[in-house]
Amino acid sequence: MVSDQGKEAILELAVSGDFIGERALARSYVSREITATAITDCVLLRMEVKEIWRRLRKEESFLHWFVSFLLYRNRQLQESLADQLFNQSEKRLAKILLSLAGLRNKETPGAVAPKLTHQTLAEIVGTTRPRISFFMNRFKKLGLIEYKRKELYVNNTLLDFVLHG
Numbered sequence: 001m002v003s004d005q006g007k008e009a010i011l012e013l014a015v016s017g018d019f020i021g022e023r024a025l026a027r028s029y030v031s032r033e034i035t036a037t038a039i040t041d042c043v044l045l046r047m048e049v050k051e052i053w054r055r056l057r058k059e060e061s062f063l064h065w066f067v068s069f070l071l072y073r074n075r076q077l078q079e080s081l082a083d084q085l086f087n088q089s090e091k092r093l094a095k096i097l098l099s100l101a102g103l104r105n106k107e108t109p110g111a112v113a114p115k116l117t118h119q120t121l122a123e124i125v126g127t128t129r130p131r132i133s134f135f136m137n138r139f140k141k142l143g144l145i146e147y148k149r150k151e152l153y154v155n156n157t158l159l160d161f162v163l164h165g
Contacts, residue, residue: 001034008123009123009126010120010123010124011034012076012077012080013039013096013099013100013124014036015099015102016042018069019066019069019073020036021034021036022069022070022073024049025049025052025053039114039115039116039120040114083095084126089125089126089127089131089135090135090138091161091162091165092125092126092127093121093125093127093132093135093136094139094144094158094161094162095162096121096124096125097113097139097145097152097154097158098154098158098159098162100113100114100116100154101113101154103154103156103158103159105156105159106156106159107156108156109155109156110146110153110154110155110156111153111154112148112151112152112153112154113152113153113154115151115152118132118133118136119132121136139158139161142161143155143157144157144158144161145158
């Protein structure tokens with residue numbers, strides 16, 4: 001999203017199965033208010049607003065899926081707001097890296113995260129690019145992340161960092 005002053009912010013990261021653009025269903029929605037950019041290869045299904053409303057009215061399974069998704073998205077937004085209010089940017093970066101790598105528990109030793117610039121990570125976390133570089137170097141020194149064949153490998157030990165600081 002871009003503010004009236006031209007400041008950019010990344011509001012969310014969608015993952016496989018997510019619905020994007022649900023704001024278009026709101027009557028007060030302003031066209032082109034928000035954009036979406038793919039950071040990895042993906043397949044999208046584009047649906048017109050009228051078609052979504054038709055499916056919501058006629059297909060109970062679609063309605064249940066969509067309401068479940070909206071409740072999930074609402075929980076994500078509340079957690080994100082709490083993160084912004086209560087967690088330091090270093091911890092927010094760690095959570096973003098875990099999310100990008102798809103690491104949710106200690107059973108997976110680690111995973112590769114999609115390639116993002118430090119500037120993009122700064123926009124997601126809500127801090128500056130130099131701070132992101134500082135934190136990434138710290139994570140590397142602590143063995144929480146590694147660079148393997150020019151890919152960012154996130155170790156599951158980053159989960160401990162998030163949980164226990």
